[in-house]
Amino acid sequence: MNNEFYQRGLEKAKQKDYAGAIEEFSHALQLIPYSAQAYIQRGLAYYDSGAIHQAVSDYTQALNYYPDSVEASYCRALARVALKNLPGALEDVDRAIRLNPYHAAAYNLRGIVRRKQGDIQDAIASFKKAAELYLAQQDKENCRLCLSKIKQLQPPEKPEVPQQTFTSAPIVSTNAYFTQLLEKAEKGDTREAIADLNWVLQADPQDAQAYCCRGVVRCKMGNYQEAIADFNQALLLNFKDAVVYRNRGKARCLLGDNQGAIADFNQALQIQPEDALVYVARGNAYRAAGDYLGAIADYTQALQINADDAQAYYNRGIAYTFLEEMQNAIADYQRAASIYCEKEDWENYHQVLNSLQKIQKHSPESKQQKYNLLHQRLLRLVGGYWEIAQRLIEQQQDYHPGMSQEWYLQKVIDDLERDRGR
Known part of the structure; x- marks a missing residue:
């Protein structure tokens, strides 16, 4: 719009001279009374000056002339929130989203409205959509703000409750937002949980908790090497929580790295004995x-x-x-x-x-396993001191040369048990 009054109004609004801006936009509307854009700009000046009702009136006039105005719909929704007209605000912001499904700020405002109306799950869904759109637009700061709002809306973290299963220890998150994702994975929605965590990490590649959470989900999916990589990254980012060591230990154990698993469990027990x-x-x-x-x-x-x-x-x-x-x-x-x-x-x-x-x-399934069993039994009988057991074995070798190692172990065990009256 090339109207001179309109341009001066924009300049005064930039300088925060809202009264002067309103005057200039009013002159512009006298010349072009059907200018939806001039009504929107004057509405913004009214809004910024605290005259919210006048702002709503101007946005309404703009929509009368141009019903498909995304900007007027969004701005009136914002003003109606300030006036606590939540049903009207929701109607306006939904119209803005219908007209422009990629309007990140509209989804963010919708989340605010739904939160005020008490529909927390719908609010979370709106904030999540806003975060996704902000991320696609490379607006990482607003994306992080949306994630922060999501986390604040989650219920308080539940204390860890031991689950009786034969396959794995229960998954525990480090905050409420990740609790929801892990519960989603427990219900079988592992791909969706991974997708959510991927865009969290796109927004903030330094989020150690997200790496830990994704590692837990990958472990549940059977992707143990990828899980270990995520746990390693969490530790590199200085997230030295027991849950990282415990779950990395689980993954290492499932890959056959028993000693590495034991080392991780030792670390976890130092933190949570x-x-x-x-x-x-x-x-x-x-x-x-x-x-x-x-x-x-x-x-x-x-x-x-x-x-x-x-x-x-x-x-x-x-x-x-x-x-x-x-x-x-x-x-x-x-x-x-x-x-x-x-x-x-x-x-x-x-x-x-x-x-x-x-x-x-x-x-026992093999000769080696039989030997291991005898070795363990004898070790228990001598209180864990293998030096004592070795001397007893050597004595039997002197008395009965040429017998198998398993024979000597069994002989020492039998003698000790007989002497102890077993």
């Missing part, structure tokens, strides 16, 4: 590495922290079967089954019952 879940996870790593005594010690420690941890009982029972201590294994299986029954966790309950039925049929 009373975390029963980490003791169970480290016990699983010890068991996978063939250290059944270490595994039993960790499961026992977990049970000292949480006496009703069915997972710890079940896994300790497995470790006892490897040591051929079947009575202890049966006792642990029965205790696990009772807890699962009380919780009405029928899937795990039946799995424990199946293990109980098979326990009498358990046998």
